[in-house]
Amino acid sequence: MAYHIDDANVTLADLKQRIxxxxxxxxxxxxxxxxDSALLVLGAHGITTLAELRDSLKTTRRLDAILKAAxxxxxxxARAWTRSTRSPGTQTSPGCSG
Numbered sequence: 756m757a758y759h760i761d762d763a764n765v766t767l768a769d770l771k772q773r774i775x776x777x778x779x780x781x782x783x784x785x786x787x788x789x790x791d792s793a794l795l796v797l798g799a800h801g802i803t804t805l806a807e808l809r810d811s812l813k814t815t816r817r818l819d820a821i822l823k824a825a826x827x828x829x830x831x832x833a834r835a836w837t838r839s840t841r842s843p844g845t846q847t848s849p850g851c852s853g
Contacts, residue, residue, distance in 0.1 A: 760805075762804065762805035762806040762809060763804055763805075763806040764804070765804060765805040765806075766803060766804055766805075767794050767797060767798065767802065767803060767804070767805070767808070768794075769805075770805055770808075771790055771791075771794055774786050774787060774790065775787060775790070792825075793825060796821065796824050796825045797811075797821065799824065800820070800821055800824065
């Protein structure tokens with residue numbers, strides 16, 4: 756009896772269906788936003804199964820190529836996260852740059 760999924764047999768369409776059907780925690784709800792365009796980008800890179808997706812995310816070079824293609828193919832979400840966590844107008848303590 757296997758205790759894990761056979762990710763080579765889970766297609767991206769199956770993964771999408773599972774994500775959309777799952778009652779996601781609020782912090783994971785953004786997974787559904789833009790899922791169609793994200794899966795199109797993955798498909799354009801020859802990724803068709805969960806196993807291929809996991810393999811493609813293992814190296815920085817492959818991940819960077821997918822991210823660049825994703826940025827070109829869609830507009831950013833309304834609430835895009837940035838590296839900076841400071842909000843505009845936030846003051847820093849004396850002696851701190853920023």
